[in-house]
Amino acid sequence: xDADDNVYDALAAADHDGRWAHGAGFDESVVEVTAxxxxxxxxxxxxxxxxxxxxxxxxxxxxxxxxxxxAPELEEEVALANIALDLLGQARxxxxxxxxxxxAERFRVAGRASEATGDGRAHDDEDxxxxxxDDRFFRNVTLAEIDLGDFxxxxxxxxxxxxxxxxxxxxxxxxxxxxxxAVATKAVPELAYQREYAAGxxxxxxxxxxxxxxxxxxxxxxxxxxxxxxxxxxxxxxxxVEAGVAxxxxxxxxxxxxxxxxxxxxxxxxxxxxxxxxxxxxxxGRDGVHTEALGPVLAVMQSLARxxxxxxx
Amino acid sequence: xxxxxxxxxxATASTPDGAPTPERGPEEVFEATVAAEGRxxxxxxxxxxxxxxxxxxxxxxxHSEIIGMQPEGNWILRAPSLRRKAILLAKVQDEAGHGLYLxxxxxxxxxxxxxxxxxxxxxxxxxxxxxxxxxxxFADIGVIGWLVDGAAICNQVPLCRSSxxxxxxxxxxxxxxxxxxxxxxFELLMTLMAGTDAQRxxxxxxxxxxxxxxxxxxGPADGDSPNTQQSMAWRIKRHTNDELRQxxxxxxxxxxxxxxxxxxxxxxxxxxxxQAHDFGEIDWAEFTAVVKGAGPCNAQRIAHRRAAHxxxxxxxxxxxxxxxxxxxxxxxxxx
Ligand SMILES: [Fe+2]
Ligand SMILES: [Fe+2]
Numbered sequence: 001x002d003a004d005d006n007v008y009d010a011l012a013a014a015d016h017d018g019r020w021a022h023g024a025g026f027d028e029s030v031v032e033v034t035a036x037x038x039x040x041x042x043x044x045x046x047x048x049x050x051x052x053x054x055x056x057x058x059x060x061x062x063x064x065x066x067x068x069x070x071a072p073e074l075e076e077e078v079a080l081a082n083i084a085l086d087l088l089g090q091a092r093x094x095x096x097x098x099x100x101x102x103x104a105e106r107f108r109v110a111g112r113a114s115e116a117t118g119d120g121r122a123h124d125d126e127d128x129x130x131x132x133x134d135d136r137f138f139r140n141v142t143l144a145e146i147d148l149g150d151f152x153x154x155x156x157x158x159x160x161x162x163x164x165x166x167x168x169x170x171x172x173x174x175x176x177x178x179x180x181x182a183v184a185t186k187a188v189p190e191l192a193y194q195r196e197y198a199a200g201x202x203x204x205x206x207x208x209x210x211x212x213x214x215x216x217x218x219x220x221x222x223x224x225x226x227x228x229x230x231x232x233x234x235x236x237x238x239x240x241v242e243a244g245v246a247x248x249x250x251x252x253x254x255x256x257x258x259x260x261x262x263x264x265x266x267x268x269x270x271x272x273x274x275x276x277x278x279x280x281x282x283x284x285g286r287d288g289v290h291t292e293a294l295g296p297v298l299a300v301m302q303s304l305a306r307x308x309x310x311x312x313x
Numbered sequence: 314x315x316x317x318x319x320x321x322x323x324a325t326a327s328t329p330d331g332a333p334t335p336e337r338g339p340e341e342v343f344e345a346t347v348a349a350e351g352r353x354x355x356x357x358x359x360x361x362x363x364x365x366x367x368x369x370x371x372x373x374x375x376h377s378e379i380i381g382m383q384p385e386g387n388w389i390l391r392a393p394s395l396r397r398k399a400i401l402l403a404k405v406q407d408e409a410g411h412g413l414y415l416x417x418x419x420x421x422x423x424x425x426x427x428x429x430x431x432x433x434x435x436x437x438x439x440x441x442x443x444x445x446x447x448x449x450x451f452a453d454i455g456v457i458g459w460l461v462d463g464a465a466i467c468n469q470v471p472l473c474r475s476s477x478x479x480x481x482x483x484x485x486x487x488x489x490x491x492x493x494x495x496x497x498x499f500e501l502l503m504t505l506m507a508g509t510d511a512q513r514x515x516x517x518x519x520x521x522x523x524x525x526x527x528x529x530x531x532g533p534a535d536g537d538s539p540n541t542q543q544s545m546a547w548r549i550k551r552h553t554n555d556e557l558r559q560x561x562x563x564x565x566x567x568x569x570x571x572x573x574x575x576x577x578x579x580x581x582x583x584x585x586x587x588q589a590h591d592f593g594e595i596d597w598a599e600f601t602a603v604v605k606g607a608g609p610c611n612a613q614r615i616a617h618r619r620a621a622h623x624x625x626x627x628x629x630x631x632x633x634x635x636x637x638x639x640x641x642x643x644x645x646x647x648x
Contacts, residue, residue, distance in 0.1 A: 062390065065389050065390055065398075065402060066390065068386045068389050068405055069382045069383050069386040069617065069621065070620075070621045071625065072625025072626075072628035073625060073628070074409050074412055074413050074416075075413070077382075077406070078406055078409050078410055081402055081403070081406035082406065084402060085399060085402055085403060085406070088395065088398065088399055088402070089399070092396075092399075095395075124394075130395055131393070150624075151625070151628050203635070204631055204632050204635040204636075205631050205635075207638065208630070208632065208634045208635045209627070209630055209631050211627050211630075211631075212627055212628070212630070212631030212634075215627070300391060301390060301391065303391055304391045304392075304393040305393040308393070308509065308511060308512070310509060311393070311508050311509050311511070311512055312394070312504070312508060313392075313393045313396075313397050313501070313504060
């Protein structure tokens with residue numbers, strides 16, 4: 001057989017070529033997370049804020065991953081996986097940052113080997129926080145955890161979520177925390193793509209067939225009650241806004257409204273008039289008070305890791 | 314020398330003899346091109362049997378990529394670390410991409426994706442039988458990368474020199490990614506073998522279940538493979554099933570030793586005379602049963618693919634309707 005058929009050569013030729021989603025290759029290319037908290041900023045607040053932004057992305061990514069092998073077309077298979085990977089990448093850096101600031105300590109599992117990396121950071125902070133934290137300690141907005149329904153509802157969800165997060169990350173590039181600024185700089189083009197993708201489908205489905213129009217409007221209506229919460233500021237956010245670290249969620253309403261005003265009329269859709277879901281004693285996702293949807297999502301995600309708490313993978 | 318460079322060079326080598334001339338009919342040009350290791354391109358004349366064989370083979374390959382997403386997709390939501398989740402999600406995404414390139418290659422032969430998808434979900438076309446086995450633990454993800462992507466590479470690297478240009482070019486790209494998948498699978502297994510007793514047991518159990526089906530991926534024994542000779546003459550296929558299977562075994566045995574797993578075949582032994590490994594007889598009854606639809610997951614895989622296709626119909630219809638409206642509007646004269 002010819003030398004050029006040699007499979008070992010093929011293996012040797014497959015170098016890391018930058019095409020891989022971050023964290024999926026052999027060379028980890030994460031943003032450096034070990035910078036100290038900026039002067040005058042409470043470390044616990046900063047860690048909590050990192051968890052909030054991480055959990056929005058992690059839970060949203062897990063939800064989008066439910067589409068894998070179920071998408072309406074192969075191109076959508078590729079795009080949805082891409083978007084889920086981008087969000088997962090954002091979550092991983094933010095979880096590592098939260099871990100570096102001490103957020104993982106209370107969730108550590110006895111007997112679990114925490115591979116220390118050169119910088120002394122426990123390599124598995126991201127996994128301790130993702131897999132060994134109960135839902136009451138998740139800080140994501142409830143919008144991130146709701147069932148995504150059909151493809152129309154998923155696109156309505158993605159349009160709102162990406163528009164909101166893009167506005168957030170665009171502003172966060174100027175954060176006093178260098179790690180958040182770096183995460184945001186990387187995230188902005190990813191979220192701009194997500195918003196483009198979602199807006200394209202909202203247009204096609206809204207102004208496609210009679211059936212798709214009905215489904216698109218229904219999808220938007222289903223997502224709507226969870227939108228109000230994303231503009232509310234938690235006390236941690238308020239304190240960090242003053243310190244120049246965080247973004248005021250109230251400021252993002254204008255971004256989302258502008259995007260919806262641009263897309264919905266052209267898509268022949270109506271902005272829903274539906275009341276927001278009520279909070280529990282004034283507390284929502286940012287306080288760890290979630291909908292019933294989050295528990296099962298985490299149960300699936302965490303099941304194998306928790307069955308072997310001492311194992312690394 | 315690397316496969317990718319070499320195959321790229323070969324894949325882009327131009328057809329040695331040009332268009333038909335008054336002296337040479339199209340059939341002679343085709344035969345001469347194939348014999349000289351040249352490339353047949355979509356607009357070149359080709360025998361109907363060659364076209365049909367290619368469509369069948371490429372479609373079957375495309376379907377395998379798409380159905381193959383399911384056993385691995387089964388573990389995306391439960392992947393036990395975020396890094397493994399990212400790797401698996403990216404891999405399943407790659408397989409969708411492979412399906413796309415291959416369906417595009419069939420389009421150059423005048424057959425479109427929708428038609429082929431319908432043949433798949435009506436069970437009128439096949440896909441690789443390996444995907445009719447279930448993924449029961451996360452170690453299966455590593456073993457699939459190591460053995461199944463490994464076997465796929467053995468089968469596919471020679472296809473990078475297939476005589477049909479679009480197929481050969483798609484295969485160059487696909488083989489690069491498959492080799493990445495194999496390395497990732499092997500790396501996962503190395504990690505598990507260095508882990509807990511439960512993880513090591515998981516790997517051995519997965520190897521026990523996937524070894525024989527992986528050998529079956531090379532198809533029937535040469536004596537029972539009716540299409541092989543013609544495909545080899547047309548340079549669609551370059552090696553027989555048994556040659557490729559032997560190569561896979563010879564390449565895998567030292568890797569198994571490096572991992573510290575036992576391949577479940579008591580007859581497996583080095584044969585000094587042949588300078589190759591002897592191995593036991595494949596259970597051809599099981600092979601035939603799975604090919605005919607009686608494997609553990611055949612019905613489930615097709616039902617899943619059918620559901621995704623049918624549930625997506627309204628979305629595809631909406632996209633077409635929107636595109637049509639848009640085209641109409643752009644043709645309307647300005648008011
Ligand atoms: Fe593939
Ligand atoms: Fe693969």
